Amino acid sequence: MLDGADAVLISIDLPAGEGGRQEFRELIESWPAFGVSAHRVVHGGDRFKSGVLIDELVVEELEKLAVLAPLHNPPALAGIRTLREVRPELPSVACFDTAFHDTLPPEVATYGIPWEWTEQLGVRRFGFHGLSHSYAARRAAEMIGRPPEDVKVVTCHLGAGASLAAVAGGRSVDTTMGFTPLEGLIMSTRSGSFDPGALLWLQEQLDLSPAAMTDKLEHSAGLLGMSGLSGDMREILAAADKGELRSRLALSAYAHRVRCGIAAMAASMGGADAIVFTGGVGESSPRVRELACRGLHFLGVELNAQRNAEAYDDAEISSLTAATKVFLIKAREDLEVAAETRRILRVRRKER
DSSP states (O other): OOSEEEEEEEEOOOOSHHHHHHHHHHHHHHSOOEEEEEEEESOOTTTOSSOEEOOHHHHHHHHHHGGGSTTTHHHHHHHHHHHHHHOTTSOEEEEETTGGGGGOOHHHHOOSSOHHHHHHHOOOOOOOOHHHHHHHHHHHHHHHTSOGGGOEEEEEEESSSEEEEEEETTEEEEESOOSSTTSSSOOSSOOOSOOHHHHHHHHHHHTOOHHHHHHHHHHSOHHHHHHSSOSOHHHHHHHHHTTOHHHHHHHHHHHHHHHHHHHHHHHHHTSOSEEEEEHHHHHHOHHHHHHHHTTOGGGTBOBOHHHHHHOOSSEEOBOTTOSBEEEEOOOOHHHHHHHHHHHHHHHHHHHO
8 A cells, every 4th residue: 555645554562662752753754655644543432433634733632632542542642743744745644443433322322320431531432442343344244245334243353452332234333342442342352341340449459549559550550460360362372272270260261251242242233143353353353153042053053073173264154054143254444444535635636
């Protein structure tokens, strides 16, 4: 996509610190011509419900949202600032992982909390990995041979961060992540859903500040915290195969959360035509896919063991007789970002 004036330079992750920014500057200067830069931004809050052309006001709003996704929004902002410094004349677009979930119904998006927190502070379920969920659901419909408007898909984005989504008629109607990317599934180093009463009790018992508690739940929990070994699923699987008890527990708990989440997403849509596994773990681990689907026969799920073991890129891994199809689909957030960017530029040209 770096082949001329219509090309899109996509910035997804920027290494931390000034060293990362300098390396990015040098790469930009060495690449062939491109006509627009696009940036994946994890959290758009209530402010950004679709992609947007970036100006100083947008940058200011993104700075305010950084606290809601401290692992992701600041690096995205660093990439945006670097591009604007090196190529100030270049149009830049921000594409948001939260935007796809703007279609969540009120009963899904609203928490059972004091109403003033909802109304005055805007606390609600936002959902994340929207670029991945959107692509995976649309690609699944294509593989089934039906229009997205006619398909119900449970999309499972399983990577270092992990979330599920219920996508009905091409629209997100439920998801496992919430106000921040901490809610939902057990992840690599993030806790996932955790009793708020236990959180408050732990803060009192351990005299932890909100910042210290956030650090623990973001960086020392999940697979790493449970196993005491690693947040890398490959290492968890290897240790579990050797009989290491905490790694076996971590694997079982991880799969249990995914399995229950799939059933919950299907319930939100009144059933599912397909289940998709995507993301680093979802694409590369047949064992995780098998464990996650175990016990979902009541949803019409039946994996083909050989297909599951041999699958790569985009492939169907369910048996021929299964009522609900199961796919492995390669994550392509870059295609979503490029398509959204070109859509925004077309609108901009028409307005001129």
